[in-house]
Amino acid sequence: MTMKVKHASLLSVLLLAAMSWSCAPDALQDLTPEDSQVFITNYQKSANFRNYQTFSLADSVYLLQNQRTGVSTLPLDFRILGRVADNLTKRGYKRILRSEKPDLGVNVIRISETQSGVVANYNPWNSYWGYGGGGGFYYPPTYSYYESTETYWYIEIVDLKNAVSGQQPSIIWNAQIRGSGIFDESTLASVVENVFTQSTYLKKN
Amino acid sequence: MKNNKWKWTLGLLLGFSTSVLAQQVIDRSKLFKRESPYERYTTYRVSVTGGLGLPAGTFGDYMDKTSLRNYTLGLDFVFPKNNMSLGVSVGSQYFKNRLPRQVYNFDGQDISAVQTRTFSAYPLVVTGSYHIGKVNSLVRPYIQVGVGGAYAEVANYWGAIATGDNGFKFVAQAGAGVRVLFKKTGNLGLELGATYQHIPFTVESEGIKDASTLNVRAGLFYRWW
The missing domain is CATH 4.10.910 (30s ribosomal protein s13; domain 2)
Structure with a gap:
C-alpha cells in the first residue's frame, strides 16, 4: 500500500517536472527592433529590367486593411513615396506622369493583416461581474480574445509597357518591408533603400 | 531507521x-x-542529469550551435540479480541559434533577415539498462536504450515571422555511462553519461530529415528501497 502511494507521488513529481519544463523560453526576447526587420523581394524571372525607361508613381499610399481599402496622404506617406522615387531614379529610370504612358507603374501600399482567435481561461480565482451586475455570483471561464495585427509596407512595380488592354498588367517586382520600427521617420530612408540594395538586377543600365 | x-x-x-x-x-x-536489500529486492533509483546537447545529422546543418539547456529526469526499477533496470525518463531540450543579418536567395526571391533558429523537444521514453558490475558495486558502468515519444518543435524566426513545424514524434535513444556511489552502501551517487537521441522529423523548408542530438549528461542519482 505504501509502495503504491510512493509511486503515485513520484509519478506526479515526474509529471510536474515535465509540465514546468515544457514552457518554452521566448526566443525573440532579445531581438532588437532593427533585427526584427525583414526585407522580402520577389521578381519575375523573365523580366529584363533594362527594357524599361520610365516610371510613374501615385501621389498617395494605398491602404489595405483586411477587406477594406483606401488611400492615405500622411506626411510619412509622402516621405516613403519620395524615397521610392529617389531609388528608382538612382537606378536610371525617369519619373513621368501617369498620362505620359510610362513603362512601369509603381504602387506603395500599407497592408494591415489581423489574425484573431479565442482562448478560454478556466481560472477559478478570476471572478466575473458582467452586464451591469444584474446576474448572480458565479465563476464561468473567461474568454480571452487575442488579436495581433501586423502592418507593413508593400511596394510593387507593374509592367505597363507590355500590358494588354483589358487585362491586369503583370507585377514584375514587389517588396515587403516588415518588422518593428519601419514607420519611424529616422529609419524610413534606410528600410526603403534595403529592398533596392538587395535587388541588384533592378536597374536600367 | x-x-x-x-x-x-x-x-x-x-x-x-x-x-x-x-x-x-x-x-x-x-x-x-545477509545480502543487502539492493541485492534481494527490486529497488528504485531516480536520477537528474543535465549537460551539453550536440546537434547531429541533417539537424546539425540547421542548428550550428550546441546547447546547455538539456535536462533529463529518470526513474528506474533496479533489479537485484540480472544487472538490469527498467524505467521511464522525461527530458527537456532547447536549442537556439541567432544568425546575423544575411540575404537569402531563392528562386525569384530574396529575403534579408536575422534568423533565430530554435529547436525544442520534450521526450518521454521507456528505458532499459544493463549494468556491468553487481548492484552494490561502487562504480557501475551501464548501457541504455529507450523508445518513446516527444513533442518537438522546429521554429525558425525570420525577424519575428515564425516558420517551421511541430508535433508528436517517435523517439529512439541509445547511450552509455557510469554511476558512482559516493559511499559503498550509500544511496547517493554521481551519474555521467552520453545519449544519442534520434527523432524522425522532416521539415523540408529547413532541409531537416531528422532531429538527432547527442546529449552529454552529468548529474546525481539517488537509490532507495
Whole structure:
C-alpha cells in the first residue's frame, strides 16, 4: 500500500517536472527592433529590367486593411513615396506622369493583416461581474480574445509597357518591408533603400 | 531507521524462537552477512542529469550551435540479480541559434533577415539498462536504450515571422555511462553519461530529415528501497 502511494507521488513529481519544463523560453526576447526587420523581394524571372525607361508613381499610399481599402496622404506617406522615387531614379529610370504612358507603374501600399482567435481561461480565482451586475455570483471561464495585427509596407512595380488592354498588367517586382520600427521617420530612408540594395538586377543600365 | 531496528529485533526473536521448531533458521553468524536489500529486492533509483546537447545529422546543418539547456529526469526499477533496470525518463531540450543579418536567395526571391533558429523537444521514453558490475558495486558502468515519444518543435524566426513545424514524434535513444556511489552502501551517487537521441522529423523548408542530438549528461542519482 505504501509502495503504491510512493509511486503515485513520484509519478506526479515526474509529471510536474515535465509540465514546468515544457514552457518554452521566448526566443525573440532579445531581438532588437532593427533585427526584427525583414526585407522580402520577389521578381519575375523573365523580366529584363533594362527594357524599361520610365516610371510613374501615385501621389498617395494605398491602404489595405483586411477587406477594406483606401488611400492615405500622411506626411510619412509622402516621405516613403519620395524615397521610392529617389531609388528608382538612382537606378536610371525617369519619373513621368501617369498620362505620359510610362513603362512601369509603381504602387506603395500599407497592408494591415489581423489574425484573431479565442482562448478560454478556466481560472477559478478570476471572478466575473458582467452586464451591469444584474446576474448572480458565479465563476464561468473567461474568454480571452487575442488579436495581433501586423502592418507593413508593400511596394510593387507593374509592367505597363507590355500590358494588354483589358487585362491586369503583370507585377514584375514587389517588396515587403516588415518588422518593428519601419514607420519611424529616422529609419524610413534606410528600410526603403534595403529592398533596392538587395535587388541588384533592378536597374536600367 | 527505527522501523528497521524493530524488524531486526523481531527477526532475531523469531529466529531464536523458531529454531526450536524448525531447521530453516538463519544462524546468528550468517544473519549479519545477509545480502543487502539492493541485492534481494527490486529497488528504485531516480536520477537528474543535465549537460551539453550536440546537434547531429541533417539537424546539425540547421542548428550550428550546441546547447546547455538539456535536462533529463529518470526513474528506474533496479533489479537485484540480472544487472538490469527498467524505467521511464522525461527530458527537456532547447536549442537556439541567432544568425546575423544575411540575404537569402531563392528562386525569384530574396529575403534579408536575422534568423533565430530554435529547436525544442520534450521526450518521454521507456528505458532499459544493463549494468556491468553487481548492484552494490561502487562504480557501475551501464548501457541504455529507450523508445518513446516527444513533442518537438522546429521554429525558425525570420525577424519575428515564425516558420517551421511541430508535433508528436517517435523517439529512439541509445547511450552509455557510469554511476558512482559516493559511499559503498550509500544511496547517493554521481551519474555521467552520453545519449544519442534520434527523432524522425522532416521539415523540408529547413532541409531537416531528422532531429538527432547527442546529449552529454552529468548529474546525481539517488537509490532507495
